[in-house]
Amino acid sequence: MDYRYSDRTRNIRPSAIREIIKYAVAHPDVIALSTGSPANEAIPVDEIHEISEKIFREMPLAGLQYSMTEGYPPLRATTKKRLKEDFNIGTDEDDLIITTGGQQGLSLAANVFVNPGDTVIVEQPSFVSGINAMRIHGANVIGLDMDDDGIRPEALAHVLETQDRVKMLYVIPNFQNPSGKTLSYERRKAIYALCAEHGVIILEDNPYGELRFRGEEIPSFKSMDTEGIVVYNGTYSKLLSAGMRIGFVMARKEPLQLLTIAKQFSDCHSNIFFQILTDEWLNTADVKAHVKKIQGICRDRCDFMLKLLDEKLDPRVTYTRPDGGLFLWCTLPEGCDSQELSEVALEKGVAFVPGRDFMVDNNAPCRSFRLNYTTPSYENMEKGVERLAEAVKEYFKIKGID
Amino acid sequence: MDYRYSDRTRNIRPSAIREIIKYAVAHPDVIALSTGSPANEAIPVDEIHEISEKIFREMPLAGLQYSMTEGYPPLRATTKKRLKEDFNIGTDEDDLIITTGGQQGLSLAANVFVNPGDTVIVEQPSFVSGINAMRIHGANVIGLDMDDDGIRPEALAHVLETQDRVKMLYVIPNFQNPSGKTLSYERRKAIYALCAEHGVIILEDNPYGELRFRGEEIPSFKSMDTEGIVVYNGTYSKLLSAGMRIGFVMARKEPLQLLTIAKQFSDCHSNIFFQILTDEWLNTADVKAHVKKIQGICRDRCDFMLKLLDEKLDPRVTYTRPDGGLFLWCTLPEGCDSQELSEVALEKGVAFVPGRDFMVDNNAPCRSFRLNYTTPSYENMEKGVERLAEAVKEYFKIKGID
Incomplete structure (x- = not known):
């Protein structure tokens, strides 16, 4: 069958993020700084469980029809x-x-x-x-x-x-x-x-x-x-x-x-x-207290990762210091392409999302890349940033940057 | 603001079924033979509840991330x-x-x-x-x-x-x-x-x-x-x-x-x-037994409604005798429009979906209409068909059919 698809499906590629996540799933030794999930500890599992029980007790059909x-x-x-x-x-x-x-x-x-x-x-x-x-x-x-x-x-x-x-x-x-x-x-x-x-x-x-x-x-x-x-x-x-x-x-x-x-x-x-x-x-629930809690989780994690980057990463790599949210945006010096760094980094056992995947023209080289600090454990953030720093060192060597 | 919508949203109307369901919700005295929901008793609430417990016990984060x-x-x-x-x-x-x-x-x-x-x-x-x-x-x-x-x-x-x-x-x-x-x-x-x-x-x-x-x-x-x-x-x-x-x-x-x-x-x-x-x-679960059970629920409900229609409805209204599923399709004699009957029926306190809403040209009169037998209680099926039969009688009088 020679499928005749709609025009709108052309120029649409699956998100590279998903491909990277798939790679990380297939290689559990790779530390994923590439995902965009909220922190596990930010999910109020017990409260959700309790309310679920209440729905099953009081109005199960309303929840299932x-x-x-x-x-x-x-x-x-x-x-x-x-x-x-x-x-x-x-x-x-x-x-x-x-x-x-x-x-x-x-x-x-x-x-x-x-x-x-x-x-x-x-x-x-x-x-x-x-x-x-x-x-x-x-x-x-x-x-x-x-x-x-x-x-x-x-x-x-x-x-x-x-x-x-x-x-x-x-x-x-x-x-x-x-x-x-x-x-x-x-x-x-x-x-x-x-x-x-x-x-x-x-x-x-x-x-x-x-x-x-x-x-x-x-x-x-x-x-x-x-x-x-x-x-x-x-x-x-x-x-x-x-x-x-x-x-x-x-x-x-x-x-x-x-x-x-x-x-x-x-x-x-x-x-x-x-x-x-x-x-x-x-x-x-005490929603305001919960919001404070998850803000604290994000802040602590963000600060921890910023500290690691400050300590370990080549200072020629710059990064945003966000006031909230889940992500950091790092930028390599002129002449670099984060897609190339990504390949070195995957070999070192750490994944991030290359910046070109967030660009309107995702074929052009891009110096920036995204890091997430809410999904990995603290231990993996530490190991991940160490591996990233090594990858940067190696990549700079390849590129003749010193 | 003069909104400039996409062309694709033109010629799209909200489903009349939803409007009829809204009407029925707003008028709880109206018996709805118009919905398309599975029977409440076909939903294995206890089994669903039990498995929900198991997920909360064994893998809550997988279910919430x-x-x-x-x-x-x-x-x-x-x-x-x-x-x-x-x-x-x-x-x-x-x-x-x-x-x-x-x-x-x-x-x-x-x-x-x-x-x-x-x-x-x-x-x-x-x-x-x-x-x-x-x-x-x-x-x-x-x-x-x-x-x-x-x-x-x-x-x-x-x-x-x-x-x-x-x-x-x-x-x-x-x-x-x-x-x-x-x-x-x-x-x-x-x-x-x-x-x-x-x-x-x-x-x-x-x-x-x-x-x-x-x-x-x-x-x-x-x-x-x-x-x-x-x-x-x-x-x-x-x-x-x-x-x-x-x-x-x-x-x-x-x-x-x-x-x-x-x-x-x-x-x-x-x-x-x-x-x-x-x-x-x-x-x-014993899925095969469950399927048998819900088939039985549909059959019993379908047979009950067919019997009611056989007994109460003017024989000039014909209807399908389905081998499965949730719906019956009734057809009025030549010259009738189920949309007109619907208005009489709503006054009598029973709702169904006029056939024109299922047609490619939903502005043209249509002699047929849809009845559902899985959502109403048996008591409401009985009352609903009685009201429908009365509405048909009155509608035939209006149309000069006797």
Whole structure:
């Protein structure tokens, strides 16, 4: 059979991250600094277990039968209340549906807004499955380079003025994946004004916002959304459990209705047992204390890895010092390619994700790479950074850098 | 904000079924013969609870952390083994991934194969969220009318000869939703040959196959798939629990790789806790006895409703006598429109789904409508059919039929 696939599947490659994770699974001696999972100790297993028991005791059929596409009504209400009270997000003109993890919100937004050939602007580097969710809906993806404060409004203005089919800006404002960078408040305001002026949707993806362990919280795009241009994408993956696949998307009621229809034909509804469980947890657990706890976990792990890098890594390799989230972004000197370093590093027994996999053009060499500090054990972080430092030494020798 | 949506969202309406379910929820006095849920008593709650306990005891983190897009490897293996041993489905050239319920397989197949403007042929009537999963990917949907043995190969041949962009045939061969009809073996063979000849993918959707309570099992399209043209879509929604959203899709390895990538960007992976749970249940429960039990539940409920209809309904209303599944398909005399009857019926306190909602052109009048016999209690089936019979009487009076 000579399969005739849809055009949209072309130019889509499986995420290199998954390939690297597969490699790590097949080679258990390789230390993975490449994944993006929350820390195991951040998952409140006993609380989840207890609530699961309660559901089986009190309402098992509600947790096991078909449910509504929009999501479990109490979880929608609890999520809206929490967003409003804790983050000043959402107005009477907005509404919210439950999604199958944060990834689904990205896919639904692309589905509803992006025609083949439309431009979607992304941060560069950016979350590879975000970029690909845009591309599989036919988007022409344009990346804006970031400095320490994120993307520059001037660069955005230039694209908006020179491209005539810009539909959406996809942005992860807090502790971005993969860079760990945070978009400054001044820039958020300027970027919001630009997008409002040009009628461009801001797809604000905020999986890590609650994982701030340093500095002051910065208002979200959605909290300043007087014009209704922001689609806010959230998830309980980092707060409670990633495996349950429970996220949410908030938008003005009109576009949300289309997002709901798109979801209906994507997967009917999300796992209802864990929707009930999440709602019950939000209403009965000490959520604020839990958030503090996981912020502490991330901070301790981040600081530990920064200390290791400070001590062991060749100082010509630079790296971000994030205020939250799961990731560090390291950069090699001019003339290097982290893909080449990756091969040396895998031989030394340590895996990271080369930066090119987060770029709009993922064939071009890239000096940067991503490290994760929440998944490995402390012991493996120490061993992993040692191996990375050795790999860098060897790679610099190969490249004639000394 | 004047939202500029994607073209693909046009011509997509929310499923009328959902609106009717919402109406029924808002009016609890209305008896719903309109839903499509498995019977509550068909869900093995205690077994599910017990396995859930085991997961919390033995491997909670595996059930709560991120997992692989392809699905939990043991569940993939167990599902493949069961399909092969019990249904002769799958070869060494095929593979299978886990999906977020049966709906996701339809969406992924449309995503991977259908370009805007490509033709997808469907049975008429057909599952409305199946039709819409095709349309939201830009498909030009053509319906083939069914007789008691399903769609006719001659009609399919005609479309294949006169349309030049036919990509896919979407078919629910067993106890079809909504008609309850089953495609005969002779026709399956003829249809398979035609699709193979024209290089057309058969998307075989088989959510109800195991719910046969009368007659002989008929080989699936996938079991005769020497050419690799069949994408087989299955689900554990009717066997174990619909709320958990665990399904699977099987195809030749090459297209399956694209289906996997499309899934990755749709929702990353399906709820892993219930994937583990489903695998454990398949390996430890007496699945064959459970299947017999739920077949019995469907048969008893179907027979009860048929008896009620035989006794109470005006004999000019005809209906299918299905060999399995969840649905009956009723047809009014010439000149009637089930949408009109629906309004009278809702006033009498009974809801069903008007047939036009399952049609390719859902604006045209339709004489038929769908009844479900697995969701209502026996008492409500009795009351519901009584109210339906009264509504028919009144509607015939309005239409001047006597």
